[in-house]
Amino acid sequence: MAKAGVQVVLWDGMVSTEQRLANDLPLLALQAILDATACTYDADCILQGAKAKMCGICGSRETNPERCAACRPLEPQLSDWMSRTFITEQIVRQTIGLAAKKAKIAGREGWFKRTDLAEEVGSIMSSHLATVVATDLGQKIGRIETWCYGD
Numbered sequence: 798m799a800k801a802g803v804q805v806v807l808w809d810g811m812v813s814t815e816q817r818l819a820n821d822l823p824l825l826a827l828q829a830i831l832d833a834t835a836c837t838y839d840a841d842c843i844l845q846g847a848k849a850k851m852c853g854i855c856g857s858r859e860t861n862p863e864r865c866a867a868c869r870p871l872e873p874q875l876s877d878w879m880s881r882t883f884i885t886e887q888i889v890r891q892t893i894g895l896a897a898k899k900a901k902i903a904g905r906e907g908w909f910k911r912t913d914l915a916e917e918v919g920s921i922m923s924s925h926l927a928t929v930v931a932t933d934l935g936q937k938i939g940r941i942e943t944w945c946y947g948d
Protein backbone atom coordinates (compact mmCIF):
# COMPACT_ATOMS: atom_id res chain seq x y z
CA MET A 798 0.00 0.00 0.00
CA ALA A 799 2.60 2.53 1.11
CA LYS A 800 4.76 1.52 -1.82
CA ALA A 801 1.97 2.42 -4.22
CA GLY A 802 1.75 5.85 -2.63
CA VAL A 803 -1.56 5.09 -0.94
CA GLN A 804 -2.06 6.71 2.42
CA VAL A 805 -2.71 4.22 5.19
CA VAL A 806 -5.55 5.17 7.50
CA LEU A 807 -5.87 3.97 11.06
CA TRP A 808 -9.55 3.81 11.90
CA ASP A 809 -10.93 3.80 15.41
CA GLY A 810 -11.12 0.22 16.66
CA MET A 811 -8.43 -0.77 14.13
CA VAL A 812 -11.14 -1.91 11.73
CA SER A 813 -10.69 -2.10 7.96
CA THR A 814 -11.96 0.63 5.64
CA GLU A 815 -14.78 -1.67 4.55
CA GLN A 816 -15.85 -2.09 8.18
CA ARG A 817 -15.55 1.65 8.87
CA LEU A 818 -17.89 2.37 5.97
CA ALA A 819 -20.34 -0.28 7.14
CA ASN A 820 -20.31 1.10 10.69
CA ASP A 821 -20.64 4.78 9.90
CA LEU A 822 -22.70 5.21 6.74
CA PRO A 823 -26.50 5.36 6.94
CA LEU A 824 -28.30 2.10 6.08
CA LEU A 825 -29.56 3.77 2.91
CA ALA A 826 -25.95 4.07 1.74
CA LEU A 827 -25.17 0.47 2.71
CA GLN A 828 -28.15 -0.62 0.63
CA ALA A 829 -26.80 1.38 -2.33
CA ILE A 830 -23.38 -0.26 -1.86
CA LEU A 831 -24.94 -3.72 -1.69
CA ASP A 832 -26.95 -2.99 -4.85
CA ALA A 833 -23.89 -1.72 -6.71
CA THR A 834 -21.87 -4.76 -5.65
CA ALA A 835 -24.66 -7.16 -6.63
CA CYS A 836 -24.86 -5.44 -10.03
CA THR A 837 -21.11 -5.61 -10.62
CA TYR A 838 -20.84 -9.29 -9.74
CA ASP A 839 -23.46 -12.00 -9.35
CA ALA A 840 -26.20 -11.00 -6.93
CA ASP A 841 -26.66 -14.55 -5.59
CA CYS A 842 -22.94 -14.94 -4.93
CA ILE A 843 -22.83 -11.66 -3.07
CA LEU A 844 -25.80 -12.58 -0.87
CA GLN A 845 -24.42 -16.06 -0.19
CA GLY A 846 -21.08 -14.58 0.79
CA ALA A 847 -22.82 -12.18 3.16
CA LYS A 848 -24.88 -15.00 4.64
CA ALA A 849 -21.76 -17.04 5.36
CA LYS A 850 -20.18 -14.04 7.12
CA MET A 851 -23.32 -13.35 9.11
CA CYS A 852 -23.41 -16.72 10.79
CA GLY A 853 -21.36 -16.57 13.92
CA ILE A 854 -22.35 -12.98 14.65
CA CYS A 855 -26.06 -13.44 14.07
CA GLY A 856 -26.89 -14.15 17.72
CA SER A 857 -28.28 -17.60 16.96
CA ARG A 858 -26.53 -20.59 18.50
CA GLU A 859 -26.44 -22.42 15.20
CA THR A 860 -23.02 -21.97 13.61
CA ASN A 861 -23.78 -23.77 10.37
CA PRO A 862 -25.14 -21.10 7.97
CA GLU A 863 -27.04 -23.79 6.09
CA ARG A 864 -29.09 -24.57 9.16
CA CYS A 865 -29.23 -21.18 10.83
CA ALA A 866 -32.74 -19.77 10.83
CA ALA A 867 -31.44 -16.21 11.12
CA CYS A 868 -28.94 -16.28 8.29
CA ARG A 869 -30.39 -18.11 5.39
CA PRO A 870 -30.87 -17.12 2.62
CA LEU A 871 -30.53 -13.35 2.59
CA GLU A 872 -32.83 -11.13 0.54
CA PRO A 873 -31.50 -8.23 -1.55
CA GLN A 874 -33.08 -5.68 0.82
CA LEU A 875 -31.43 -4.95 4.16
CA SER A 876 -34.81 -4.05 5.62
CA ASP A 877 -35.88 -7.66 5.00
CA TRP A 878 -32.81 -8.93 6.88
CA MET A 879 -33.81 -6.83 9.83
CA SER A 880 -37.33 -8.21 9.90
CA ARG A 881 -35.87 -11.53 11.11
CA THR A 882 -35.84 -12.45 14.75
CA PHE A 883 -32.12 -12.34 15.45
CA ILE A 884 -30.92 -9.67 13.06
CA THR A 885 -30.32 -6.20 14.46
CA GLU A 886 -28.97 -3.14 12.65
CA GLN A 887 -25.63 -3.80 14.34
CA ILE A 888 -25.52 -7.31 12.88
CA VAL A 889 -26.40 -5.96 9.43
CA ARG A 890 -23.54 -3.46 9.66
CA GLN A 891 -21.07 -6.10 10.90
CA THR A 892 -22.12 -8.50 8.17
CA ILE A 893 -21.73 -5.97 5.36
CA GLY A 894 -18.34 -4.87 6.70
CA LEU A 895 -17.06 -8.40 7.06
CA ALA A 896 -18.39 -9.56 3.71
CA ALA A 897 -17.02 -6.49 1.90
CA LYS A 898 -13.64 -7.16 3.44
CA LYS A 899 -13.43 -10.96 3.39
CA ALA A 900 -16.00 -12.61 1.17
CA LYS A 901 -14.48 -14.30 -1.87
CA ILE A 902 -15.76 -12.99 -5.18
CA ALA A 903 -14.36 -13.60 -8.65
CA GLY A 904 -11.43 -15.46 -7.10
CA ARG A 905 -10.39 -12.58 -4.82
CA GLU A 906 -11.11 -11.60 -1.27
CA GLY A 907 -13.18 -8.48 -0.78
CA TRP A 908 -15.87 -6.71 -2.78
CA PHE A 909 -14.18 -3.44 -3.71
CA LYS A 910 -11.04 -4.63 -5.47
CA ARG A 911 -12.44 -3.55 -8.81
CA THR A 912 -11.66 0.09 -9.54
CA ASP A 913 -15.05 0.81 -11.07
CA LEU A 914 -16.86 -0.50 -8.00
CA ALA A 915 -14.52 1.27 -5.58
CA GLU A 916 -15.27 4.51 -7.40
CA GLU A 917 -18.99 3.89 -7.20
CA VAL A 918 -18.68 3.19 -3.47
CA GLY A 919 -16.73 6.45 -3.18
CA SER A 920 -19.47 8.40 -4.87
CA ILE A 921 -22.17 6.78 -2.70
CA MET A 922 -20.12 7.78 0.33
CA SER A 923 -19.69 11.33 -0.96
CA SER A 924 -23.42 11.77 -1.36
CA HIS A 925 -23.88 10.92 2.34
CA LEU A 926 -21.03 13.06 3.66
CA ALA A 927 -23.31 15.48 5.48
CA THR A 928 -24.71 12.70 7.66
CA VAL A 929 -21.36 11.26 8.73
CA VAL A 930 -19.40 14.38 9.80
CA ALA A 931 -19.47 13.35 13.45
CA THR A 932 -18.22 9.80 12.83
CA ASP A 933 -14.68 8.49 12.58
CA LEU A 934 -15.29 8.07 8.85
CA GLY A 935 -16.39 11.70 8.54
CA GLN A 936 -13.31 12.91 10.42
CA LYS A 937 -10.90 11.05 8.13
CA ILE A 938 -12.84 11.31 4.91
CA GLY A 939 -9.98 12.74 2.85
CA ARG A 940 -8.02 9.58 3.36
CA ILE A 941 -10.81 7.32 2.31
CA GLU A 942 -11.08 9.33 -0.90
CA THR A 943 -7.52 8.29 -1.55
CA TRP A 944 -8.59 4.69 -0.96
CA CYS A 945 -11.40 5.02 -3.50
CA TYR A 946 -9.80 7.08 -6.21
CA GLY A 947 -6.06 6.60 -5.71
CA ASP A 948 -3.57 9.47 -5.67
Ligand SMILES: [Zn+2]
Pocket residue numbers: 851852853855856857859860862865866867868
Ligand atom coordinates in the same frame (compact mmCIF):
# COMPACT_ATOMS: atom_id res chain seq x y z
ZN1 LIG B 1 -26.59 -17.59 11.87
